[in-house]
Amino acid sequence: MKALREKTRSLWMNVRVDPTAPRYEGKQTCDTIVIGSGIAGLSVAYELATRGQKVIVLDRGAIAGGMTSRTTAHLAPICDDGLSTLINLRGEEIATLFQQSQEAAVARIEQIVAQNGIDCNFRRLDAFLFPAMGISAKSARDQRRKEFEAARKAGAEVEMVTGVPLNGFEKAPALRYSNQATFHPLRYLRGVARAIRDNGGLIFADSAVVSVDEMSKGGVRVTTQNGGVIEASTAVVASNSPINDRFELHTKMSPYRTYAMAFTLPRGDLPDALFWDTGDPYHYVRMNPGPGSIDYLIAGGADHKSGEADDGDIRFEAIEAWIRSLVPTLGKEVTRWSGQVLDKIDYCAFIGRNPGSKSVYVVTGDSGQGITHGALSGLLLKDLVLGQPSPWAAVYDPERMPLSGLVNYVRENLSTVKNLAGYVLPGNLTFVDDLAPGHGGILRKGAHKIAACRDMTGRLHLHSAVCTHAGCEIAWNSTEQCWDCSCHGGPISTPMGLF
Ligand SMILES: Cc1cc2nc3c(=O)[nH]c(=O)nc-3n(C[C@H](O)[C@H](O)[C@H](O)COP(=O)(O)OP(=O)(O)OC[C@H]3O[C@@H](n4cnc5c(N)ncnc54)[C@H](O)[C@@H]3O)c2cc1C
16 A cells, blocks of 8 residues: 655755665674664664674665654753653652763764764754743742752753743743754764764665564564564664554553744844743744755644644644744744654653563653654663663663653553544544545444545545554544554554555
């Protein structure tokens, strides 16, 4: 079945990371096989290949064509969900290690850029946290004090300031985090992919992995959709939403869809800095140089649980209204896009040995900090794969089930239960003939539910409505022309690839 094309494009997608990467065929052996070529997979491959390992990377699609191509690329070590929340959930010691590890990840990107001469506009800058619109002055001051104290405890560079250069917030209580960073993610990964190959690594595109099996003699056997086989001492599953785990990891995190837009702005109207507010979900602003005297301003937010809303246009309108009120000289829209992040019950990613496995490692649970988590997975998994201790292993241990995260665990899984209960309900579509191009819906046929969608050319596509990961019912996403799943995310992957 032909994959449906995603509709939106991010600001970075005119750069292709490795357009000539071939499809994998045949049988090979290597030290480490990496599944997934986003920031996580390529960072792990880079760290191992530059230390003499024979590494093979497989991706089901284009190289770095997953969520990494849809990022907004802030490199902010500050916990996305607030350091005060992290300290409440996991204590000061873990929060400090978290902060140190995220800072180390950004420093590692900076070092890789310098060592390999990668032209990706990496730059250090300030980040500002300012109050969400409409909250009282007292709440704003209290929130600032709480986050300031938490950041100090965790060892972050932070300062209380008055005002940010956004309309209406010139006198607001704000925090300034110095030494944050940003870059062009795909230009960076183009350089990383080149370095992996220069160190003997092999990178394959359009090669979906369908099984990852530990062998009785030790090591791992990985099979691709077209029958290719790789045997390796170790496998690293860096497929964003893990393809080898059905329940253990998926029940400890939840997929959220998040939206971003880029606009033109006369250069100099807003300083090159990162801004985000204290809302939940939060809004953010980032800058990127455009042509001539134009900058691109990226604004984003409006997150919702994947598969639980199909109103992308309304969310884009809300983001645009928000940013136009803050930046009156904002120019025209350049592009808009959405993507998914996986939020964890205790706000730290899962990076380490896969629960129950000997030779399989995993990196997932990226949240809005997936770029730093990805670079960090290179540092952490390199140590674990090479049999060395890592100072951050406990922070990100995939086996953990922190008691303090149980409230989030129950809340997030309630919608999974609701989703599974959907099997007994009727579908939202009676006849497929009702489907206009670009639309999809669920049809009941006896005991079964069918996911039906019609692509932009008018061709009808029919599938089981059951996601192959946790068995949840999928939901149509008309913004991206794909199916999402509230249990594991999307676009839906099946053993046969994307649909
Ligand atoms: C709109 C948006 C804004 C964001 N902004 C930020 C930000 O400012 N800062 C930040 O740190 N993070 C941000 N994030 C999060 C961050 O972009 C992601 O978390 C990160 O890029 C994920 O990287 P990854 O390598 O884990 O996954 P991906 O980039 O998705 O890579 C996984 C790869 O695995 C491949 N794959 C999947 N299944 C298989 C299979 N069966 N066989 C082979 N390959 C497979 C996929 O094709 C894909 O290429 C944002 C995300 C979004 C959507």
